[in-house]
Amino acid sequence: MKGIGVSPGISIGKVFLKKEVNIDIKKKDIDNAEIELDRLDKNIGKSIKEIESLYEHTLKEFGQKEAEIFNAHRLMLEDPEFIGRIKNNIKEEKINAEWAVKKATDEYVKILESLDNEYLKERAADVKDISIRLLKNLLGIKDVELSSLEDEYIIVSDDLTPSDTAQMRKDKVLGFITEFGGRTSHTSIMARTLELPAIVGVKDITKKVGNEDIIIMDGNEGLVILNPSEEEINKYKEKKNSYEKFKEELNNLKGEKSISKDGVKVEIAANIGTPKDIDKVLEHDGEGVGLYRSEFLYMDRDKLPTEEEQFEAYKVVAEKLDGKPLVIRTLDVGGDKDLPYLNLPEEMNPFLGYRAIRLCLDRTDIFKTQLRAILRSSAYGNVKIMFPMISNIDELRKAKDILEEVKSELRSENVKFNEDIEVGIMVEIPSTAIQSDIFAKEVDFFSIGTNDLIQYTLAVDRGNQDISYLYSQYHPAVLRLIKMTIENGHKEGIWVGMCGEAAGDEKLIPILLGMGLDEFSMSASSMLMARWIIKNISKTEMEEKVEKILTLGSPQEVEKYIDKEITSKI
The missing domain is CATH 1.10.274.10 (PtsI, HPr-binding domain)
Known part of the structure; x- marks a missing residue:
């Protein structure tokens, strides 16, 4: 059986089939x-x-x-x-x-x-x-709880809710397999956090397996083998042992620089959402934080965070990084990420709506409070500011003007901050990528947000499963925009990073190195693998591969070429 491998690793074990209890609800008329x-x-x-x-x-x-x-x-x-x-x-x-x-x-x-x-x-x-x-x-229905597991199991389910995974004993879970879900589903995120193998999208898996069945799961390949033969078990035990040894080899890379075979140094950084995440980044030897999603400070609460709350959240991360870069993205909510207490308007097309920098330029009270907190935190570390959803040069200039106003206010209050703080933008809209030569003259860095850049370039809603086959980071049009952005940034002497999912894509990392990407920002658990890939390839050789790839016509051709000419040879 085949699914989508969303967290790497190999497990062999018994099935614990987590079937949702059938809740039969009938409508009843009442008197009282x-x-x-x-x-x-x-x-x-x-x-x-x-x-x-x-x-x-x-x-x-x-x-x-x-x-x-x-x-x-x-x-x-x-x-x-x-x-x-x-x-x-x-x-x-x-x-x-x-x-x-x-x-x-x-x-x-x-x-x-x-x-x-x-x-x-x-x-x-x-x-x-x-x-x-x-x-x-x-x-009055009692459910079977994952907290009751006494033996080690591979959890198989239609899908797993946050309540399911919160209750489980993590020392008894070997991996997750679900019928539904995608790379950003709760199951996938939790599996990567716990560094457990996970496969989602395995059709009819709950109908084909039973409790105590033996299965093999390969999270690297998205492969499930039900009731395997002795030969298959032995084969995957060897494969599992090889993978575990490889993970140990990755741990040996801690403390080393991310330098290619031909001496090109890049930065492997992490994406985080809360101050707590920084411990995982340091544990995996991250070289900085390329994306601090500040919106998490605003969510799951009933009012805006104060300047002091934000300052403390940024400061603790800046201090723990101890001089390593910390890129804080300003508030990216609105449209698809609603904050009920802001009473934002309902929109027919939220991804193209009133969100991110558009909201901040309109609600300058919210924007200034955040900028004050970020600037104050810059006195405690290597903090940088990044504006999201920039689509035209006027938005950037207005945002920078407001930043200057806030700097002036802090100076008058004798509040310390880094006067030379770097200011950059996310390149996630095709118009910005196309005009990146213009933007590069007015910022200190670019960070390419591939998640949105792909969906805007290809007109594909990345959350719509019916058309998900059209959403691809391997599309030549997307790769051309990325290359153009990197080249235009370098012409003006600024560094270019990437903080979208593609930055941690093991197949794409060599291509991005060949394009000249300076910084790769990804989930903390992917960083050492990215460093290993960088250390085992040559930028010069990858430059030649990039030229070939950009002549190809489809995502399928690109991925096939990468598999044959690059991945198989590393």
Whole structure:
């Protein structure tokens, strides 16, 4: 069976089949709405207590970033709009609490999923997770918990919710296989965090396996072998041992520079979302942070973070990096990443809407507060500022003008900051890549955001599974824009990095080196592998491969060429 390998590694073991309990909800007419409202309130309270317990457990076992999702779940159960809708269903339609929850959930999920974007689809999954918890409590259903595992297992499921993974004993889990999900699903992210092999998108896997079946999973290839022969088991044991030795070899690269065979040095950095993430970066010997997603400071809360809260969050990372670069992206919310307390308008096409720098230039009160916090943190480390979603030169100039205003205010208050702080932009819109020669004259660096650059260039919503086959980082048009951006940056003497998923793509790293990329920013767990690849290739040789690749006509041809001429020879 084949799926999508989203976290590398090989496991051989018994199946623990996690099937969702069938919740049979029937609509019932009621006479006394107060009794149902009371039932609802009691079970909301019970659900909140369970979520608070999961938060504490997840914080202890996995860290702040993974635990934060349960703060969002708790806020959802306290949200007057969501809970109010359920209560109105009970009062106005005289229906039972279970049906009222189902109706409100279905409405919310339908709205979120109809927007066809990755982030909101994940939020729809959260709403379902919250709803299932509440319904199970209302119905008195006890679920099989992953915390009860006594032996080591490979978890097989339709999909895994945050509640599922939070409860599991990580010392008993060998890997994850799910029928649904993609590279950015919760299962995938958690697997990479735990450095466990994971495969998603394996069609009908829950129908084909049973508890205690023996399977082999290869997260590198996305391959699942059910009830393997002795010969297959021995073959994959050897493969697993080789992979484990290779991981040890990667650990030996800690402390070394990321230098190619022909002496070209690059920087291997990490993408982070919270201050807690920096420990993982240092553990994997990151050479800096190429993307600090500051929006996580604004999410899963009911009001804007204060300047002091932001300053502390940036300062602690800057200090821990001890002189290594820290690139902080200014607020990138709006459109697809909603902040309920901002009352942002609903949009038909949120990825092209009121978001990121567009919102910040309009809400200068929010923007200035963040810039003050970033500038203050620059007194404690090698901090750089990066503006997202820049589509024209006027936006950049307005953002820089506001930055100068904030600098002037801090000077008048005798507040220390780095006067020469570097300012850059994300290149994630085709218009900016095409005009990168103009932008390069007015910034200190570029960071290419491939996730959005790909979807804008190819007109493909990266969250829409029906057309996901069209979304490819190997598309020659995307690669040409990347090469153009790097060349234009270098002509003006600025460095060029990349913070999209493509920066950690093992097949693309050689091509990006050949194009002259200076900095690769990725998930912390991918950094040592990236360093190994860089150390085993020559930039000069890759330059020749780039010229050939840019003459090819399709993503499939590009990937096939890379597999044959580069990957197989490293």
